[in-house]
Amino acid sequence: MKYDPLDQVAEHFLRDSQPRRVASRNERDLLRLIWKSPGIERSDLTEPLDLTQQSLHRIAARLHDRGMIVFTSSEARRPGPPSPELSLCKDWCLTLGISVNVGSIGLCLMGFGEPLEKMEIAQSGSSLSDEMDRIEKAAEDLLARRNASRRDILGVGLAVSGHRMLETAFNCPLPLAHWSLIDLAPLLGKQLGLPVWADNVARTAALAEAIFGVGREVADFAYIAHLHGYGGGLVSGGMPFRGSFGNAGEFSVLFDREDYDDRPALGLLLEHLRAKGRPGLTLRDLKNQDLSTWDGVAEWADRVTPAHNRAINAICAVFDPALIVLGGELPHSLARMLIERTEINNLPRHGALRDVPRLAVAEVLDAPGAVGAALIPLFETVL
Structure with a gap:
């Protein structure tokens, strides 16, 4: 059966309705607009989202009740009733980005759209299981820095150096031969107990540069x-x-x-x-x-x-x-x-x-592939 990371997302991140998903299309549009313009007033969202004020208020209230966004009082003084400012709640979820390069493995722990911690460990040897064990330990070390647990992780982005061959299999350079031609997402997902999305490391680095660089x-x-x-x-x-x-x-x-x-x-x-x-x-x-x-x-x-x-x-x-x-x-x-x-x-x-x-x-210099990889679960589910 085809591996679908969304099937592995923890229940506490999901909406209370079917189909199984973290956010609806309208919710995702609203979350992405807030992410791009933190502190935007709710009254300013109606036109870009093409939603009625009633629908917008209902969606924003639902996201607020789920702890995904926060309301703050607006400092602006203008005619009419006050409209709250909306921002993402950075603590609502974590995502983990992993980039596998020749000689190094980068990791990035990201809050709700904001990089928090980075780490780089050496890539060496020819045992995939050994390197996945070391990745797991490094991930635990990153979580410990934030006093967090795997339960807080929405998903994992895996970035691998090499040509994409199948859904999550890559044809890697010779030093990464042990990572090659293997369906990596379900394998790493089983190791970490988390949903995993996979892509080429150059593309995730480009994504990091697009968002943060x-x-x-x-x-x-x-x-x-x-x-x-x-x-x-x-x-x-x-x-x-x-x-x-x-x-x-x-x-x-x-x-x-x-x-x-x-x-x-x-x-x-x-x-x-x-x-x-x-x-x-x-x-x-x-x-x-x-x-x-x-x-x-x-x-x-x-x-x-x-x-x-x-x-x-x-x-x-x-x-x-x-x-x-x-x-x-x-x-x-x-x-x-x-x-x-x-x-x-x-x-x-x-x-x-x-x-x-x-x-x-490039402006994103430290583990750009891992930073971009950490964004993938967000763009696949909520942004």
């Missing part, structure tokens, strides 16, 4: 995830665009085997730097360094620039975004080096140039 400024942008490998995600209308098979934004597909070693993949940068006399180097070691002064980095940046430009121009041609974000685990210093080397194909026609996207460095 530079992507807030635009509705459509492309996110290039510089990880051990090289992938990305597309955000359209403020939400990830997954494509028919769940692999939209897999920019590595642009390169054949002959070009594969010249991609701007950070695993290849590590190999290059280790060969330059820095053995044992990890991505974490690069994070806050000014790589522009390191021997061999400019050489590597020059080598991967043609591949970088190929990806940038393919994104421009196919997706036409307003913004392209360089993110993943890419150090800011290296991101700036790539941006300086960017050449967008823009030949003038009749003396005029077309509009091209702006390039920017």
Whole structure:
């Protein structure tokens, strides 16, 4: 039988009516509007939601009774009866985001739409059960920091590095072979006793950037995830665009085997730097360094620039975004080096140039895949 995370959501999060769900469509529309505009007055909600005042008051009262939103007195002075300000109750639920990358596993504990705690543990070894045990322990440590329990968790978002193959199965890089081609959501769900939604780590990082980072400024942008490998995600209308098979934004597909070693993949940068006399180097070691002064980095940046430009121009041609974000685990210093080397194909026609996207460095730096993964249960159930 097909795994449906909603079937595993704890009863105390559900509405008292059928079908089984956490919030109705109108409730979700209202919750998302409040989330985007905390403190919005109830009287200001009627027009954007296209609901009668009577219906709006009834829905808001029901959400308030369930503890999902809070009312506060408005400070504004204007004619008519006072209208309360509405905000989400951050303590109504927790969600957990887990991102599995080569070398690291990130975790994010999120309140009702607000990141609370983050943690990173090492990814190592080749035993899936061992790594899931370590994830479970790390999750318990995060909950202990907030004096919370698993009962408080609405759901879990799992983000995995690799191509999506089946519903929750991924074809991962070689160091993550033990995570590959396995239906992961029901497996992790059984381990944690919680509902699990799964997606590609680059797309969840793009979602985090859309909600909490530079992507807030635009509705459509492309996110290039510089990880051990090289992938990305597309955000359209403020939400990830997954494509028919769940692999939209897999920019590595642009390169054949002959070009594969010249991609701007950070695993290849590590190999290059280790060969330059820095053995044992990890991505974490690069994070806050000014790589522009390191021997061999400019050489590597020059080598991967043609591949970088190929990806940038393919994104421009196919997706036409307003913004392209360089993110993943890419150090800011290296991101700036790539941006300086960017050449967008823009030949003038009749003396005029077309509009091209702006390039920017990601703002969500700590465990972006986990932060985005923690949002998935919310967007699947209440927002």
